[in-house]
Amino acid sequence: MGNLFKKILRQYLEYPRADRNVIIVLVAMILITIFVNELVKCLPEKPDEDYSTLLEKLKIWEETEQNREAARTTFSPFDPNTISEEELNSLSIPRQVARNIIKYRNTGAIFSKPSDLRRIYGMDDSIFSRIEPYLQFPSQKAIYPKKKETLPAEMEHIGSFDPNIATAERLKLFGFNSFQTDNIIRYREKGGQFKLKQDLLKIYGVDTPFFEKLAPHIKIQPTKNSAQVKEEKLDFVTIDLNSADTSQLKKLPGIGPVFATRIVKYRILLGGFSKPSQLLEVYGFPPETYYAIENQITTDTTNISRIRINFADYAELIRHPYFNQEMVKAMIKYRDNNGIIQQLNELEEIKGFDKQTIEKIRPYITCR
Incomplete structure (x- = not known):
């Protein structure tokens, strides 16, 4: 027996150190598994759990919730003009819809018929169909004498x-x-x-x-007659679109703070207006407003910012409203293959540039 153990030990020591560690781990795992298995056999058997108490409590909870939901969704006739927010919340009406009903009433408005409630934001068909049978609209004279x-x-x-x-x-x-x-x-x-x-x-x-x-x-002052308006227009000083700020632009009829701000922003993107009709390119600008102020606006083009197309990079070119990606890529490719652009007419050889487009962008570009 002693010789067998020595032989096994000698063979074990012949393995590399890493292999010996693996053998030790495997032997330890086998021993632990055997021990746990025997230990489980020794444990006393646990009797079956009695869930009757838990099931009874769960049943009571479900019945309570059902009763609460039934009580909450029970409607009674109500007048939407007088019901309080707390009473609305006690019904199966979303809180946001209830708040919107109160806000609507606070504006001084009155619900005179069921369809008026459809104006409330969030009042969908399912909510309206549930409450419609319970809506009451007593005579406004009797209910709202004040x-x-x-x-x-x-x-x-x-x-x-x-x-x-x-x-x-x-x-x-x-x-x-x-x-x-x-x-x-x-x-x-x-x-x-x-x-x-x-x-x-x-x-x-x-x-x-x-x-x-x-x-x-109510006493509305009479408006000025056409002769007075015409005389004021003749006396009105014209405004240069390229130098006017928002306060000056707002003096023009039909131009408020929103359009004044948009005009200035678009002027910056362009580099300046080359002609008054470019106002029609401003987002949402009404043509009737432009024609009403056409004789009151001018454009001084001496200070228009020009793009040097032989030196401008992609980012500088694409920022301009009159250039799109296809035009910019084609121009840069043409410039890389053929060198600098000597004259603006050369642009006709580039894809996306026709005579009409070139004339449109001519005030904003230079070959220098």
């Missing part, structure tokens, strides 16, 4: 106002809420004008009952 009293009682003593020039404070003095006042101011800033009293009904949030109470106090 609706006609939205204006201050002392308004009879404060005279009249012109919606074209009245300040926000003045409008609020006549009973306009903040929402209505902001809409009137924005309407005027965009170039809108009230020519008739009834034009106030164009303002979102101003309804007929409110307007009828307000109408006796």
Whole structure:
């Protein structure tokens, strides 16, 4: 027996060190497996678990949730003009839709028929079909007797106002809420004008009952006649599109802060306007506005920025609105193969450059 052990040990030591380590690990794993297997056999068997208590609690929880959901989705007749936000949230109406209903009412608007609720953002067909049978619309006279009293009682003593020039404070003095006042101011800033009293009904949030109470106090100043307007146009100083800033551009009729900013940005992209009609290239610029101010605008082309096409790289060329990728790549390839471009007419040999295109970009490029 001793000789057998020595023989096995001698053979074991003949293996390389790495192989001996692997043998040790394998033997250890075998021994651990045998030990664990015997240990499991010695453990007492665990009796079957009794899940009856857990299942009973789960059943009770499900019944509670079902009852809660049934209570939450139970509708009763309600008036959308008077129901509170808390009561709306107790129904199966999404919170965002409930908030939008309250916001709509806060503008002074009234729901007079079921279809009015379809105006609410987020009110889809499934929500509307669930609540429609429960909507109630009692007579507005009985339910909202104070609706006609939205204006201050002392308004009879404060005279009249012109919606074209009245300040926000003045409008609020006549009973306009903040929402209505902001809409009137924005309407005027965009170039809108009230020519008739009834034009106030164009303002979102101003309804007929409110307007009828307000109408006796609206005094719109008469607009200038055509002769006066013509005389003012003759006296109006022309504006150079290449030097005017946004404040000067806004003096032109029909041009507000948005178009003034777009004109300046487009002028920078171009390098300057070479002719007034390029205003029509400004995003969204109305042709009728251009023709109305055509005689009041000029373009001084002496300071137009020109691109040196023999030295400009791809990034500089592609920034210009009149160049596209195909044109820029073709020009650079032509320049690499043939050297510098001596005359602008050579561009006709390049793909994408016809006579019309060359004349269009001529003010903005140079061969120098």
